[in-house]
Amino acid sequence: MKLVVTFADEETRDRDAVGGKGCALATLAAAGFTVPRTLCVTTEAYRRYLAATGLGERIAMALGRKDFADMRWEEFWDAALRIRNLFLNTPLPSNLREELAGELAPFAGMSVAVRSSAPAEDAVEASFAGLFESFVNVQGIETILDHIRLVWASLWSDRALLYRQELGLRVGESAMGVVVQELVAGERSGVVFGVSPDNPSLAVVEAVWGLNQGLVDGTVEPDRWAVARESGAILTHFTPQREACLSPAGGRVALIPLPTERADAPPLAEREVETVFALVRAGEELFGIPQDMEWTIHGGTLYTLQSRPVTSTGPDSDDLRPWYLSLHRSFDNLGALRRHIEEELLPAMEAEAAQLAAVDTAKLSDGELADAIRDRREARRCWEDAYRRDCIPMAHGIRLFGQVYNDLLRPDTPFAFMDLLVGTEMSAVERNRMLEDLADLVRQQPELREQLRHGIFPDDPEFGEQLAAFTARFGDLGWITGTTADDAPPLAGLIMELASRPPRPVAVSAGELTERIAAFLSRFPPEERRFGENLLELGRAAYRLRDNDNIILGRIDATLHAAIEEARQRISGRWSPDLEGLDIPGPGRIAKRVQPIRPNDAEHAAVGGPRVRVRQLVGQPAGRGIAGGPARVIGHPEDLRSFRAGEVLICDAVDPNMTFVVPLAAAIIERRGGMLIHGAIIAREYGIPCVTGIPGAVERIRTGDAVTVDGYLGIVTVATEG
Amino acid sequence: MNNPAAIRAIADLFARQTLAVLATDMGGHPYASLVAFAATADLRRVVFATIRTTRKFANLELNSRVSLLVDNRSNTPADFQEAAAVTVMGQAAEPEGAERERFAALYLSRHPYLEEFIASPTCALFVIEVERCVLVSRFQNVAEITFPP
Numbered sequence: 001m002k003l004v005v006t007f008a009d010e011e012t013r014d015r016d017a018v019g020g021k022g023c024a025l026a027t028l029a030a031a032g033f034t035v036p037r038t039l040c041v042t043t044e045a046y047r048r049y050l051a052a053t054g055l056g057e058r059i060a061m062a063l064g065r066k067d068f069a070d071m072r073w074e075e076f077w078d079a080a081l082r083i084r085n086l087f088l089n090t091p092l093p094s095n096l097r098e099e100l101a102g103e104l105a106p107f108a109g110m111s112v113a114v115r116s117s118a119p120a121e122d123a124v125e126a127s128f129a130g131l132f133e134s135f136v137n138v139q140g141i142e143t144i145l146d147h148i149r150l151v152w153a154s155l156w157s158d159r160a161l162l163y164r165q166e167l168g169l170r171v172g173e174s175a176m177g178v179v180v181q182e183l184v185a186g187e188r189s190g191v192v193f194g195v196s197p198d199n200p201s202l203a204v205v206e207a208v209w210g211l212n213q214g215l216v217d218g219t220v221e222p223d224r225w226a227v228a229r230e231s232g233a234i235l236t237h238f239t240p241q242r243e244a245c246l247s248p249a250g251g252r253v254a255l256i257p258l259p260t261e262r263a264d265a266p267p268l269a270e271r272e273v274e275t276v277f278a279l280v281r282a283g284e285e286l287f288g289i290p291q292d293m294e295w296t297i298h299g300g301t302l303y304t305l306q307s308r309p310v311t312s313t314g315p316d317s318d319d320l321r322p323w324y325l326s327l328h329r330s331f332d333n334l335g336a337l338r339r340h341i342e343e344e345l346l347p348a349m350e351a352e353a354a355q356l357a358a359v360d361t362a363k364l365s366d367g368e369l370a371d372a373i374r375d376r377r378e379a380r381r382c383w384e385d386a387y388r389r390d391c392i393p394m395a396h397g398i399r400l401f402g403q404v405y406n407d408l409l410r411p412d413t414p415f416a417f418m419d420l421l422v423g424t425e426m427s428a429v430e431r432n433r434m435l436e437d438l439a440d441l442v443r444q445q446p447e448l449r450e451q452l453r454h455g456i457f458p459d460d461p462e463f464g465e466q467l468a469a470f471t472a473r474f475g476d477l478g479w480i481t482g483t484t485a486d487d488a489p490p491l492a493g494l495i496m497e498l499a500s501r502p503p504r505p506v507a508v509s510a511g512e513l514t515e516r517i518a519a520f521l522s523r524f525p526p527e528e529r530r531f532g533e534n535l536l537e538l539g540r541a542a543y544r545l546r547d548n549d550n551i552i553l554g555r556i557d558a559t560l561h562a563a564i565e566e567a568r569q570r571i572s573g574r575w576s577p578d579l580e581g582l583d584i585p586g587p588g589r590i591a592k593r594v595q596p597i598r599p600n601d602a603e604h605a606a607v608g609g610p611r612v613r614v615r616q617l618v619g620q621p622a623g624r625g626i627a628g629g630p631a632r633v634i635g636h637p638e639d640l641r642s643f644r645a646g647e648v649l650i651c652d653a654v655d656p657n658m659t660f661v662v663p664l665a666a667a668i669i670e671r672r673g674g675m676l677i678h679g680a681i682i683a684r685e686y687g688i689p690c691v692t693g694i695p696g697a698v699e700r701i702r703t704g705d706a707v708t709v710d711g712y713l714g715i716v717t718v719a720t721e722g
Numbered sequence: 723m724n725n726p727a728a729i730r731a732i733a734d735l736f737a738r739q740t741l742a743v744l745a746t747d748m749g750g751h752p753y754a755s756l757v758a759f760a761a762t763a764d765l766r767r768v769v770f771a772t773i774r775t776t777r778k779f780a781n782l783e784l785n786s787r788v789s790l791l792v793d794n795r796s797n798t799p800a801d802f803q804e805a806a807a808v809t810v811m812g813q814a815a816e817p818e819g820a821e822r823e824r825f826a827a828l829y830l831s832r833h834p835y836l837e838e839f840i841a842s843p844t845c846a847l848f849v850i851e852v853e854r855c856v857l858v859s860r861f862q863n864v865a866e867i868t869f870p871p
Contacts, residue, residue, distance in 0.1 A: 054834045061835040412841070616776075626774075626844050708775045712842035717775040 001044040003096075004103035007035075017042050019117025019177030024287070024307045031286050033279075033304045036113075037182040039104060043119065043175035045096070046152050052093040058086050059156060060171045065618060065714075066673070068164070070695045073324050074674035077158040077399060078620065085406055085414035087153035092145060100148070101141050104180060111183040111248060114138050114147040115306070116154055118176050120167045130325065131159045131167075132176070136213050137183055137248040144180060150407075151178045159328070162321050184303050185248055186296030188267040190215060190222060192280040194290030195229065195310050202235070203227045203290075205276050207267040210245030212294055212305075213253055219330045220244060220255075223266045227277045234273055239266065250527070255332050275302060283307050327393045331535065334397045338541050341390055346545075346552055349383050353555035357475075361566040366578035369567055373582055376560040383556055391549040394542050398676060401539025408523050415675055420516050420536065422508045422685055424544035427551040428656045428678075429506065429685050432663050434470045438463065439498035449499065452492045467491070479561030480554075480657050482638045484568070493641060497664060501645040504663040507687030547656045547681055554657035614700045614718050620673055621714035622680035623690030628708035629666035631701050631718075648707050652698050654679045662686065667709035669716055671697045683711075691716055728857050728865040729765070732808050735792050736761040736768075740832065742810075743791040744770060746781035752789075753781055759790070760832040766869055768810055768850040769829045771840060779846055788814045788850055802861045809856040814848040825849050 001017060002009065011017040012026035022040035029035045050056040062082045066075070092100065116132030133154035135147045154160065155176040160167060168174070189212030196202040206215060206222040214220030221240035228235055242263045244255045268276065276295060279302060283291035287309065294305040329337065356376060364372060398421065405417035441463050442448045451458040457467060476491050477483075483490045517536065524532040567579050632647040634640060634654070640661055643649070649665040653672045659682040662668065666688070670679040673693020683690035689711030694700075697716075701707060706719035742759045745752050755778045757770040768790060772779050782788070793807035817825055826840050826847055839845055855867040 058835045058837075413838075710773060710775060710842075710844045712844050713773060713839060715773060715775065715844075 001042055003042055003045045003048075003099055005040050005042060007038065011042060012040055016119045017044070017177070019043065019119050019179070020308065021115060021117035021306055022177050022179045023117075025179065025181075025304075027286065028283070028304055028307060033282070034301055035304055036184045037106075039107070039180045040117065041100070041148055041178040041180060043177050045100060045148075046155075046175045046177070048096055049092060049149075049152070052096065053090045055086060055090055056172055059083055062086070063156070063161075063171060065620070066693065066695075068161075072673050072693075073158070073162065074676060075620070075693055076161040078673070078675055080156055080158040080161060081399075081402065081406070081414045083156040084150070084153040084403070085411075087149045088406060088410050089412070090149075092149070097145065100145060104141055104144055107144060107180060107182070108141050109139075111137050111139050111185070112144060113179075113181045113183050113305075114144060114151055115179040115181060116151045116176060117179045118155060118167070118174075120169075120174070130216070130328065131163060132157060136211060137251065137253050139251055143251065148178050148180075152176050159325055162324060181305070183248065184296050184298045184305075186211065186298040186303065188272075189294075189296040190267070190276070192276050192293050192295065193310055194280040194284045194292070196226065197310070199226075201229055203229050203277055203280060205268070205273050207273075207276075208245060209242070209258055209262050209267050210247045210256075211253055212246075212296060214244075214246035214255065216294070217330045217333075219332050220246060223268065225268075225273045227273065232274060232277055232281075234270060237266070272297070279304065327396050329393055329396045329400075331400060331538070334394065334400065334538055334542070335534075337390060337394055338397065338538060338545070341394055341545055341549070342541070345386055345390055346549060349386075349549075349552045349556065352379060352383075353552060353559065356559035357555065357562075359559075361563050364566075366570065366576045369563060369570070370578045370582055373560070373563045373567060376556070376563055380553075380556050380560055383553055387549055387553060391545065395546050395676060397538045397542030398546070401535055401542070404535055405520065409520070417539075418675065418684060419508075420513075420520055421540055421543040423506065423510065423513045424540045426544050426547045426656075426681075426685070428547050428659050428682055431470075431474050431551070432660055434466070434473075435495065435498055435660060436503050436663070438466055438470065438495050440503065441466070442495055442499035449496060452496050455489065455492060457489065457492065474551075475555065475558040477660060479558040479565075480637055481641045482636070483641070484565065490641060494660065497643070497645055501664070504686055506685050543681070546676065547678060550656040550678070554655070557657070613720055615720055616718070617694050617697070617700065617716045619669070619691040619694035619697075619714045619716065620675070621690075621711050622670075622675050622677070622692040623668065623683035623688055623711045625667075625687060625689035625711045626709065627667040627689045627711075628706065631669075631703055631705040631707045633698050633701060633703045635698060648709060649679070650697055650701050650707075651679065653677070656682070662688065667691075667707075667711065669694060669697050669701070669707070669709060671695065728867055731806055731857055731859060732765055732855055732867070733763075735794060735806060735808050736765065739792050739794060742768075742770070744778065745789040745791075746778045747785040747787065748777065748781050749784075753777060757790075758833050758836065759792070760829045762828065765855070766852050767825075768812075768852060769825045769847065770850070771829065771836070771845055771847045773839075773842070773844050774846050775844070782814055782848065786814050788812065790850060804860075806857065806859040808858075810850065810852055811854045811856075812850040812852040814850045816846055817849050822847055 002011060005011045005018065007026045007029045012022055015023045018040040025035050025038055062079055113134065113136045115134040118132055133151055138144050138147050155174060160169060188207055188209060190205065190207035191212065193204040196204045205225045205227060208215045208220045208222045215222045223240060224238040225234050226236045242258055244257050246253045247256050279295060280291055280293055283293055290310045291307045292310045293307045296303050296305060361369060361372060402417045406414060448458040448460055448463060476489065478490045481490045520536065521529060521532050564584055567582065567584050570576055571579050571584065629646045629648045631650050632643055634649065634651040640658060643661040643664055645664045646666050648667045648669060649661065650669045653670065656678045659678060662682045663686055668679050668683045668688060668690040670677060670692045671694060677692055680690045680692055689709045691709055691711060691714045694716060701718060708717045740758055741756055744755050744757045759768055759770045761768045790810040791807060793805060795801045795805040830837055830840060840847065852869055857865045
């Protein structure tokens with residue numbers, strides 16, 4: 001099979017050879033539609049590249065570490081990033097490179113779009129565009145070849161892995177075609193749906209000024225016309241706030257503000273809306289089913305950029321994958337989201353937490369207390385919704401940064417970019433530093449330790465002052481460890497334990513970090529430096545916010561815990577009609593983000609039968625280093641109270657409110673997988689070895705087991721006798 | 723090297739197989755493990771790798787004498803006529819510096835997908851200095867090849 005074909009070649013009628021997009025474009029061109037000049041890189045090129053480089057086996061290794069069924073979506077992203085880095089670091093073999101470069105020579109000195117064209121994509125791709133990657137405004141043969149590899153890598157993107165069943169993805173069988181298309185820098189662009197997903201009698205025309213990349217990734221809101229499919233009459237026109245458009249800039253596309261005359265005018269006149277509608281009707285006639293087409297108008301000519309069938313899959317409320325796809329945001333979109341979170345959402349959340357914390361629940365009547373509990377539950381629900389809506393998508397800033405870092409520096413390890421994300425002044429680190437300061441005082445003054453041992457807080461003024469400052473910001477941690485009035489103060493035990501070992505500093509000094517940042521920025525050409533700085537800042541903000549938002553949410557939780565604890569005390573002594581029916585939980589149940597574990601002793605205790613014990617478990621390396629110690633399995637938040645210095649923390653999932661024990665830990669093992677889970681984030685701050693994504697970690701390892709954690713390879717070894 | 727056919731057969735096994743069974747000494751008890759291996763062209767050295775937390779690593783720390791089985795069985799009755807197996811005996815040691823680099827390169831040329839594994843500071847690369855090989859073919863034909871020290 002040829003490596004590169006034109007529309008004149010037979011192969012473009014073969015979906016397996018050129019993929020769905022290439023095939024559709026060839027059909028359009030043959031029928032007389034105006035299509036930009038295009039070359040199709042066949043799936044044969046992908047296969048030859050994999051065979052010659054041994055990359056197929058490496059992809060299989062990257063995906064084979066764990067059963068897909070056990071993988072969280074975050075882990076798909078991690079696996080996809082590993083694979084993408086393999087493609088980045090595996091050059092084309094020279095004969096393949098020369099062949100491709102020769103075939104693509106007509107595009108030398110031209111701007112092109114390099115688009116994915118997978119044989120299997122239509123079924124799902126039509127419903128959820130953007131499973132694979134496409135790049136706009138790519139210049140020069142070398143850069144085109146680079147981007148072809150990136151398109152190939154996207155066959156294994158996190159989004160594609162999510163739809164692996166529908167796509168029939170199989171290492172060793174699946175392949176990717178690539179469409180290389182002359183970039184038509186249209187003045188107006190858009191998308192037209194032959195049939196509206198919401199109303200079968202309508203077609204929808206969407207249009208923006210400039211390139212349609214902004215429309216496709218959601219950065220630019222389009223003008224939208226509803227057109228009657230039957231008559232072609234324009235029924236409605238939605239006018240957005242037109243502010244900016246995407247335009248080619250250097251080797252990228254950039255968002256630029258619209259001049260007033262464009263901001264005030266719709267990109268299409270009514271007559272042009274009719275022309276675009278006629279285009280989609282013609283497409284429907286050609287392919288036999290309604291089409292979803294991307295188009296652009298340049299110098300008065302209407303070009304079709306791509307066409308695929310509209311599938312009429314209504315939203316399936318049980319399928320959360322479209323929600324995950326929506327987390328994929330552009331740089332500009334994330335910038336706006338960050339401002340919203342930092343300037344509005346978190347300050348408002350903090351203000352409410354402070355306001356609630358200022359109310360002394362002991363002074364409330366039973367009726368007022370019942371109202372307070374209801375209000376606080378409602379507050380928590382509202383803020384959790386906001387967290388899910390805005391804070392979770394913000395984490396994409398970390399991913400975006402990581403991807404650009406890898407594209408630019410091509411590091412040996414795909415997660416090297418994490419080294420630039422430490423030391424972001426996370427609240428959890430600040431909290432731990434304040435605790436270390438308190439422990440320092442205890443280390444210096446043995447009499448303080450004596451007082452703490454007896455459960456009384458020392459009368460030392462400096463200690464008292466620091467303690468007050470701590471509790472004002474972070475509470476007494478009792479709401480996390482499920483401490484009740486009958487228990488010893490949770491902070492006393494923690495401070496004593498911290499004082500029992502030497503202080504643990506953060507792993508990376510400010511000087512080291514500054515050096516790393518300078519090295520990263522030096523890779524940008526001077527005119528792109530500002531973009532690099534902004535991207536790094538976005539990545540670091542996203543990383544910090546990912547932890548900090550939980551801490552503030554925790555303060556709302558703490559106020560709820562205080563009110564519930566007050567109610568629990570009252571109803572344990574007497575009957576209160578006002579506090580009836582509030583569903584007051586037992587102690588320790590507020591910190592709901594620790595999943596209670598069901599101990600599974602079957603592996604250990606088959607009476608009379610062979611005894612099976614875990615010896616070695618494989619997860620994902622998430623914090624470099626190797627360390628060992630006795631295991632401490634955290635099954636319930638109360639277990640955090642028993643945590644001793646030098647133990648290995650084993651948990652299902654921790655949130656940032658629980659990471660105050662991390663500086664005590666020799667290493668961390670978490671059931672949840674991913675590089676960006678909170679246990680891993682905080683472990684890296686202290687340089688503590690961390691392995692994540694071990695299914696059943698809390699059930700298969702027992703408290704007291706001697707474990708060794710290899711944070712380089714993601715391997716946990718449990719010592720067994722003999 | 724007085725048996726060129728046997729040498730060729732061993733070279734063929736080393737070239738075609740990727741996995742071998744390694745036997746180490748666990749306190750007087752043989753301990754067998756499956757390892758990915760690579761051999762030098764002169765058949766005098768066999769390379770394998772393990773992480774430092776494994777039993778075989780602990781065993782090797784105490785006794786570096788090892789045995790290694792490489793075979794081409796296909797798990798069918800034909801094996802009795804067609805399969806060949808070579809038992810390698812020798813002493814394993816961890817090379818350092820440039821030596822390690824050289825053997826790591828050889829190892830990765832056979833197993834490129836183990837790059838991350840080999841790069842980890844927790845991974846130990848061992849080289850067996852081969853002293854003797856015992857080749858079994860056609861069920862009962864046995865040839866013994868010794869290498870001068």
